[in-house]
Amino acid sequence: MRGPGRSPFRQRVRVMQGYVPGEQPRDRRYVKLNTNENPYPPSPRVIEALRDAVGESLRLYPRPLADELRERAARSYHLAPENVLVGNGSDELLSIVMRAVVEPGEPVAYPVPTYVLYDTLVELHDGEPVRIPFAPDFSLPPELVEAPARLVIVCNPNSPSGTMIPPRALRPLCAARERLVVIDEAYVDFADANCLDLLGEFSNVLVLRTLSKSYSLAGMRIGLALGAAAAIAELAKVKDSYNVNRLSIAAGAAALRDGRWMEANVRRIRRTRESLSQGLVALGFSVPPSQANFVLARRPGENLAPLYEGLKRRGVLVRYFPTPDLYDALRITVGTDEEVAVMLRVLAQLLG
Amino acid sequence: MRGPGRSPFRQRVRVMQGYVPGEQPRDRRYVKLNTNENPYPPSPRVIEALRDAVGESLRLYPRPLADELRERAARSYHLAPENVLVGNGSDELLSIVMRAVVEPGEPVAYPVPTYVLYDTLVELHDGEPVRIPFAPDFSLPPELVEAPARLVIVCNPNSPSGTMIPPRALRPLCAARERLVVIDEAYVDFADANCLDLLGEFSNVLVLRTLSKSYSLAGMRIGLALGAAAAIAELAKVKDSYNVNRLSIAAGAAALRDGRWMEANVRRIRRTRESLSQGLVALGFSVPPSQANFVLARRPGENLAPLYEGLKRRGVLVRYFPTPDLYDALRITVGTDEEVAVMLRVLAQLLG
Numbered sequence: 001m002r003g004p005g006r007s008p009f010r011q012r013v014r015v016m017q018g019y020v021p022g023e024q025p026r027d028r029r030y031v032k033l034n035t036n037e038n039p040y041p042p043s044p045r046v047i048e049a050l051r052d053a054v055g056e057s058l059r060l061y062p063r064p065l066a067d068e069l070r071e072r073a074a075r076s077y078h079l080a081p082e083n084v085l086v087g088n089g090s091d092e093l094l095s096i097v098m099r100a101v102v103e104p105g106e107p108v109a110y111p112v113p114t115y116v117l118y119d120t121l122v123e124l125h126d127g128e129p130v131r132i133p134f135a136p137d138f139s140l141p142p143e144l145v146e147a148p149a150r151l152v153i154v155c156n157p158n159s160p161s162g163t164m165i166p167p168r169a170l171r172p173l174c175a176a177r178e179r180l181v182v183i184d185e186a187y188v189d190f191a192d193a194n195c196l197d198l199l200g201e202f203s204n205v206l207v208l209r210t211l212s213k214s215y216s217l218a219g220m221r222i223g224l225a226l227g228a229a230a231a232i233a234e235l236a237k238v239k240d241s242y243n244v245n246r247l248s249i250a251a252g253a254a255a256l257r258d259g260r261w262m263e264a265n266v267r268r269i270r271r272t273r274e275s276l277s278q279g280l281v282a283l284g285f286s287v288p289p290s291q292a293n294f295v296l297a298r299r300p301g302e303n304l305a306p307l308y309e310g311l312k313r314r315g316v317l318v319r320y321f322p323t324p325d326l327y328d329a330l331r332i333t334v335g336t337d338e339e340v341a342v343m344l345r346v347l348a349q350l351l352g
Numbered sequence: 353m354r355g356p357g358r359s360p361f362r363q364r365v366r367v368m369q370g371y372v373p374g375e376q377p378r379d380r381r382y383v384k385l386n387t388n389e390n391p392y393p394p395s396p397r398v399i400e401a402l403r404d405a406v407g408e409s410l411r412l413y414p415r416p417l418a419d420e421l422r423e424r425a426a427r428s429y430h431l432a433p434e435n436v437l438v439g440n441g442s443d444e445l446l447s448i449v450m451r452a453v454v455e456p457g458e459p460v461a462y463p464v465p466t467y468v469l470y471d472t473l474v475e476l477h478d479g480e481p482v483r484i485p486f487a488p489d490f491s492l493p494p495e496l497v498e499a500p501a502r503l504v505i506v507c508n509p510n511s512p513s514g515t516m517i518p519p520r521a522l523r524p525l526c527a528a529r530e531r532l533v534v535i536d537e538a539y540v541d542f543a544d545a546n547c548l549d550l551l552g553e554f555s556n557v558l559v560l561r562t563l564s565k566s567y568s569l570a571g572m573r574i575g576l577a578l579g580a581a582a583a584i585a586e587l588a589k590v591k592d593s594y595n596v597n598r599l600s601i602a603a604g605a606a607a608l609r610d611g612r613w614m615e616a617n618v619r620r621i622r623r624t625r626e627s628l629s630q631g632l633v634a635l636g637f638s639v640p641p642s643q644a645n646f647v648l649a650r651r652p653g654e655n656l657a658p659l660y661e662g663l664k665r666r667g668v669l670v671r672y673f674p675t676p677d678l679y680d681a682l683r684i685t686v687g688t689d690e691e692v693a694v695m696l697r698v699l700a701q702l703l704g
Contacts, residue, residue, distance in 0.1 A: 006530035008502045008556060009586045013452050016589050024415060041408035050599075054402040056393035058603070059568040063376060088440055091592045099476060100365050104456055117593070124451060124590055150360045178358035204360060216411040219598035234361045237368050238476055240443045241469070246571035247402075247599050251410070 016123065023317065031342050033333040034317040036159070036187075036294050038216035040268065040336075042251075043261035046217070049254035053247055065236065066244045069252040073224050076256045077196060082229035085236055086252070088243050090186055090210040090223030094121055094153075097206065097225075099238040101151045101180055102127040109149035111141050113325045115159050115184065127151075133325070138163035138288060145172050155184040157191050160321065160331040162290030167195045174202040180231070182206045189214030189266055190273075191291035196226070203228035213293055215255040215262050222252040269293050273334045279344040280332075283351055298329040310350040316343050368475065375669065383694050385685040386669040388511070388539075388646050390568035392620065392688075394603075395613035398569070401606035405599055417588065418596045421604040425576050428608045429548060434581035437588055438604070440595050442538055442562040442575030446473055446505075449558065449577075451590040453503045453532055454479040461501035463493050465677045467511050467536065479503075485677070490515035490640060497524050507536040509543050512673065512683040514642030519547045526554040532583070534558045539644035541566030541618055542625075548578070555580035565645055567607040567614050574604040621645050625686045631696040632684075635703055650681040662702040668695050 007014060023034065066086035074081045087093035094117065102108060102125040109130035110118050122129045130149055132141045138161045144152065152173060157164040174181045185207055188194045198205045206227040212218035222244070225235060244252075255262070277287045277295055285297040308320035308330060319331040332343065359366060375386065418438035426433045439445035446469065454460060454477040461482035462470050474481045482501055484493045490513045496504065504525060509516040526533045537559055540546045550557045558579040564570035574596070577587060596604075607614070629639045629647050637649040660672035660682060671683040684695065 007586075008530055008532035009452050009583075010455060013586055013589055024413065035413055037413065038411050040411070042410050046410075047406055050406040051403060054399055054406065058394055058398075058571040059390050059392070061376065061387055061389065061564075061570045062573075088597075089592065089594060091594065095592060100361050103362060104478075126456075178360055180360035212413075218413045218594075219410040221414075221594060221597040231361075234359075234365055237365055240441065240447060242441060242443065242570075242573060245440075245573040245597070245600060248597060 012123065012126070016120075025317075028315065031316045031335065031339045033335050033339060033343060034319045035218075036213055036292075036333045037218050038213055038265060038269070038293065039339065040216055040265040042216040043255055043258040045258045045261070046251050046254045049250045050247055053250035058246060060246075061242050062244060062246045062249055064241050066249045066252075069222070069244070069249045069256075072253040072256045073226075076259065077226060079199070079226060080229070083199070083226055083232060085225040085232045085239070086244050086249070087223035087225060087239070088248070089212065089221040090184065090208045091117060092239075092243060093208050093223045093225045093235075094118070094182075094184070096235050096239050097151070097180070097182055098122065098125040098127070100234050106151070107147070107149040108151045108153065109144055109147035110153040110155070111144055111158070113160060113321070113323070114155045116321070118153055134158075134161070138165075140165045140169050140173070150178060151180050151182070153182045153184060155186070156195065157187045157291040159187065159292065160294070160319065160326065160329070161288050161296050162292040162294055163288045164191050164193070164291040167193055167198060170195060170198065171201075174198060174205050177204050180204055180206060182208060184208045186210045187213060187292035189262065190269060190293045199226060199228070203230065206231060211252055211255055214266055216265065217251060217255060220248045220251050222248050269334050272337050272340055275337070276332065276334055276340045276344070279340070283344070283347060294331055294333045296329050296331055300328055302328050304328055304330055307347070307350055311343070311346055314346045316346050318343070364475065364478070368472075377669075380667065382667050382669045383687065383691045384669050385687050385691060385695060386671040387570075388565055388644075388685045389570050390565055390617060390621070390645065391691065392568055392617040394568040395607055395610040397610045397613070398603050398606045401602045402599055405602035410598060412598075413594050414596060414598045414601055416593050418601045418604075421574070421596070421601045421608075424605040424608045425578075428611065429578060431551070431578060432581070435551070435578055435584060437577040437584045437591070438596050438601070439575035439577060439591070440600070441564065441573040442536065442560045443469060444573075444591075444595060445560050445575045445577045445587075446470070446534075446536070448587050448591050449503070449532070449534055450474070450477040450479070452586050458503070459499070459501040460503045460505065461496055461499035462505040462507070463496055463510070465512060465673070465675070466507045468673070470505055486510075486513070492517045492521050492525070502530060503532050503534070505534045505536060507538070508547065509539045509643040511539065511644065512646070512671065512678065512681070513640050513648050514644040514646055515640045516543050516545070516643040519545055519550060522547060522550065523553075526550060526557050529556050532556055532558060534560060536560045538562045539565060541614065542621060542645045543643035551578060551580070555582065558583060563604055563607055566618055568617065569603060569607060572600045572603045574600050621686050624689050624692055627689070628684065628686055628692045628696070631692070635696070635699060646683055646685045648681050648683055652680055654680050656680055656682055659699070659702060663695070663698055666698045668698050670695070
């Protein structure tokens with residue numbers, strides 16, 4: 001299908017707006033709590049590995065399957081290397097999944113509100129989004145299990161709610177073997193549980209991880225897909241040949257070798273998350289229990305665009321989604337204790 | 353269309369083999385002349401910029417459009433930043449073009465033999481490859497101009513022939529404004545001319561560049577698409593949000609700032625290319641005039657698989673394509689003078 005005119009570009013692309021990432025303004029210094037970055041630096045072992053890897057060998061292509069990182073990830077997650085595909089961020093892995101699974105008109109189901117990139121990618125691949133609303137408590141919608149879709153995506157913990165569906169509750173979703181169930185665990189290191197055990201039980205489950213959040217490496221673009229060897233092999237066919245560069249491979253492997261550094265930062269962020277949630281509740285927000293490195297602060301029925309703008313004017317960036325299901329909420333990243341204290345103080349001023 | 357069985361993966365993907373990159377064996381040290389890497393290291397200014405960029409800021413996402421590199425590329429090529437899209441290698445940019453242009457069943461035309469990734473990508477995007485054979489002299493096939501395709505790709509200089517179509521000869525191809533003409537200039541820094549001037553004349557032309565070859569940065573995955581602002585804007589919609597990481601941005605900008613380093617290496621490679629071509633001709637090969645950092649060595653009608661295998665057994669890797677149009681040729685990267693001398697000596701032994 002093409003529209004009128006003589007553009008070589010697809011009509012579907014021409015009318016698209018594209019995914020709009022969280023803003024990264026440079027006009028002034030902000031308390032930046034809008035893109036779920038980790039407030040703490042990456043491990044010193046990552047820095048060291050990167051300094052070692054910077055050199056003449058950059059003239060050579062990386063290993064196509066990022067062997068060093070693939071093997072290290074397999075060890076970290078008690079899998080074989082054949083169960084791991086490394087991506088240029090988990091965004092690329094989502095795109096790879098779409099390329100490998102979605103035919104034109106193909107339904108792709110996911111509970112909403114969730115990571116809005118799913119909408120963008122399904123549209124781009126000519127799929128048919130099947131957006132199934134979460135109940136107010138963000139539990140698994142029963143309609144998702146019955147949805148006639150070969151591809152189902154569950155962001156767990158979910159963004160922007162921060163809530164988590166218990167792994168065992170996802171088992172019915174995985175029972176249909178002709179369906180690929182993608183569990184996007186971008187935030188799972190901040191949670192009490194994860195879905196890796198489902199991999200042993202179901203060959204049609206794919207777990208996505210990223211080193212952007214818990215490992216403080218958003219700037220390096222490192223994602224991991226974990227799943228059955230047969231599924232990983234299909235995905236590998238449709239990726240770019242050299243999708244992850246030499247430095248990201250080195251950084252990722254070093255980060256996974258230093259799991260303790262990540263865990264220490266996660267403990268701090270979980271403590272701050274608790275005080276952030278309490279502070280928001282004290283200011284009259286309702287806050288679903290978060291298992292991620294952000295919280296959703298809601299004032300049901302109240303348009304929070306002015307509050308978002310007020311925060312921004314006073315140097316605090318949070319995420320606001322101007323959609324019917326999220327206009328009454330702000331998504332706030334768990335920063336340092338100091339950043340969170342500043343944000344709560346400004347919020348109290350704006351509300352008072 | 354899905355085949356029998358209960359796989360969630362597309363039939364088209366399940367029967368695919370995927371693009372097979374040049375082999376990167378690790379069993380021994382090779383004289384590695386198979387993947388067109390630059391034998392000389394990247395600029396010391398790149399190394400320095402990378403060392404500076406390695407640090408705490410890696411916890412933050414990169415700028416979505418890789419601003420620093422985009423702006424630097426615009427200066428280098430006398431364009432505006434809006435005329436530049438930065439990619440995770442030019443392979444990603446090719447994939448982005450397909451996503452933005454190719455509808456199911458859409459014809460995509462290119463002269464062959466050429467970069468085999470085009471076949472893979474067109475197949476993956478459900479397009480219809482229109483493969484138009486080059487004449488023996490690798491000039492522009494007139495049928496390409498008439499091909500009813502909204503997307504035409506010309507690798508120029510072409511791989512694996514190394515030959516170049518003069519920029520002015522491509523003008524008729526660009527005259528149809530509803531057609532996007534992608535000129536893949538991955539190897540153009542090794543050539544006497546380039547097609548940048550066509551950008552001023554035609555808003556439907558896209559020039560692709562890579563820093564992998566001439567700038568010795570294959571390990572960093574940095575590609576550039578240059579074209580009209582409106583075309584670049586459409587492509588930007590379908591890329592991953594953060595497709596190029598912080599270190600690649602820093603490395604790319606530093607590399608472009610030190611154009612002299614690249615040019616000095618290119619001069620050396622062009623000199624070696626000359627002696628390599630002469631050496632091959634002396635051994636009885638026919639060698640089309642190369643404008644790239646590799647040459648195609650041909651013995652018309654003779655299967656060169658045994659020669660390729662013989663070279664490999666003796667520690668020399670070159671590229672062999674087991675296809676009807678290339679079985680009688682080897683593609684040999686221009687390495688250092690020493691590497692080329694070793695290769696020619698082994699070749700002489702095998703042929704003698």
